[in-house]
Amino acid sequence: MxxxxxxxxxxxxxxxxxxxxxxxxxxxxxxxxxxxxxxxxxxxxxxxxxxxxxxxxxxxxxxxxxxxxxxxxxxxxLYPEQPAQRAHVRQIMKIAELYFELPSRRLLPYAFSGTPVPESVAVEVRQVLNRGITALSRLCQFSPWVAGKQFSMADIYLYHVNTIVSSMGVSQLNWDVLAEVAGMKQWNESMSQSAIAQSVEADRRANMPEFIRQLKAKS
Ligand SMILES: N[C@@H](CCC(=O)N[C@@H](CS)C(=O)NCC(=O)O)C(=O)O
CATH class of the missing domain: 3.40.30.10 (Glutaredoxin)
Structure with a gap:
């Protein structure tokens, strides 16, 4: 297995x-x-x-x-058959990783320690997130899925990237980042209703206290 x-x-x-x-x-x-x-x-x-x-x-x-x-x-x-469409799916995933996930991650230490985000860091993170917003607004279709009619790896990838983008944006920058991309919030909400997303989320919540404990033990 x-x-x-x-x-x-x-x-x-x-x-x-x-x-x-x-x-x-x-x-x-x-x-x-x-x-x-x-x-x-x-x-x-x-x-x-x-x-x-x-x-x-x-x-x-x-x-x-x-x-x-x-x-x-x-x-x-989870990828389309045609190379051009596959590339489109992968492009969304790459952009989500580079310009959505990674800048949001820079805010995690401040969220965990409860210390304010330095303005210089907030400025840089906002800049990169804005690049992601522009790119994803151009690439994502949400009709009904991220890359068009076919459910793809980009739906799964972006949905889980968005968990961190959304929580760090709201808690550390007071910014509803997902609302900046037309159609993203509704799509995200419908993704969250799937049985798989719900069971993954239940496991995430269950693991959170132990994860925080081991993080504190290390620091
Ligand atoms: N580029 C990696 C990033 C994975 C990553 O950052 N994982 C975090 C957990 S969300 C981790 O392993 N952190 C432990 C550490 O950095 O020591 C991927 O796509 O899998």
Whole structure:
């Protein structure tokens, strides 16, 4: 059986879990937090998620895992057949990662420590998020799915990226970032209603207290 290593408070972990659940692939969750030797043994950068494949190969980096799962398990496809459309889906995922996820992550230490975000950091983060807003406004269709008529990897990827963008935007910048992209909030809301999203969210909430405890123990 495929093993999924990491912890449910991580949105990167959750997007891979969402793909596994969507494709109805049997998998086992193996709890591991950042900074452990156990994780470094299977993840070169010490990051979660990691999967261990049926052949015993360890793969990290969420978008690489998404591609591996799609290439290996072709039923319930999450990328379109045509290369141009596939590129469109991947472009949305890449832009979501670079200009939505990563700037929002810079706010996490302030959220965890309860210290105010320095203005210089807030300015930089807003700038990058604005780039993401412009790009995603141009690329996303929400008709009804992010890349058009077909539900795709971009829906799963962007939805889990948005959990952090939305919470950090509102709590640290007093900014409803998702509202800046026409159609995104409604689409996000409908994604959150799916049975898979709800079960992933329940696991996320359940893991949060332990995740915070181990984070405090490290600092
Ligand atoms: N680029 C990586 C990022 C993964 C990532 O940042 N994971 C966080 C959890 S959300 C992590 O492992 N943090 C532990 C650490 O940095 O020590 C991916 O796409 O999988």
């Amino acid at each position: 495929i093993a999924l290593h990491g912890f449910a408070a991580s949105n990167y972990y959750n997007l891979v879990k969402h793909v596994l659940l969507y494709k109805e692939l049997p998998f086992q969750e193996k709890l591991v937090y950042g900074g452990s030797e156990a994780l470094l043994a299977i993840s070169p950068a010490g990051k979660v998620p990691v999967i261990t494949t049926l052949e015993g190969l360890h793969i990290s980096e969420s978008s690489v895992i998404c591609d591996y799962l799609e290439d290996t398990y072709t039923s319930k496809p």
